[in-house]
Amino acid sequence: MGPYLHFVQYYETDRMGITHHSNYIRWMEEARTHFLAEIGWPYDKLEESGIISPVTSLNCDYKQTSTFADEISITLSVVAVKAAKLSLAYQMINQAGVVVCQATSEHSFLQQDGGFVNLKKDYPNFFQALKALED
Structure with a gap:
């Protein structure tokens, strides 16, 4: 799976x-959306299946600044992956x-009414697609 590319927009910069x-954090979501689509489980398919996936934890370690027009390659x-929890890692690298x-981000899996989803039992195809990519 290839990295997700993001070009820093002017409005994303500060004074x-x-x-x-x-x-x-927004770029992480873009990369995650891209990743899920690449493995055949885009967000719209998950939601049509009745699954929502809230973020339960985030951690960012900022190593270097980026500026307008930088090309950021995000590897996810x-x-x-467990029955009801997914942990992801992101590495963001500039064009140099x-x-x-x-x-890193962690996600749970819920039914749209708020009940927990057991991916392994309720959505084994999705669980296996994630499990196959586990480090």
Whole structure:
């Protein structure tokens, strides 16, 4: 699976001319959306199946600044998948090959009414698609 590419937009920068820290979290969501579509489980398919997946934890380690027009390559990997929890890692690298951010996110899986989903039991195809990519 290839990385997701994001070009830093002018509106994503602050008065200092660097990318505002909150945008990295948005980019993580863009990369996650791209990743799920690549493995055949885009968000709309998950939602049609009755699954929602809230973020339960985030961690960003900002290594280097990025600025307008930088090309950020985001590589996503599956750290762990359990019956009702998914842990992902993100590495964001600029066009010069410098790591600008390393991050992780955790997600639970719920039914739209709020009840927990057991992916392994209720959605084995999705569970196996994630499990196959686990580090």
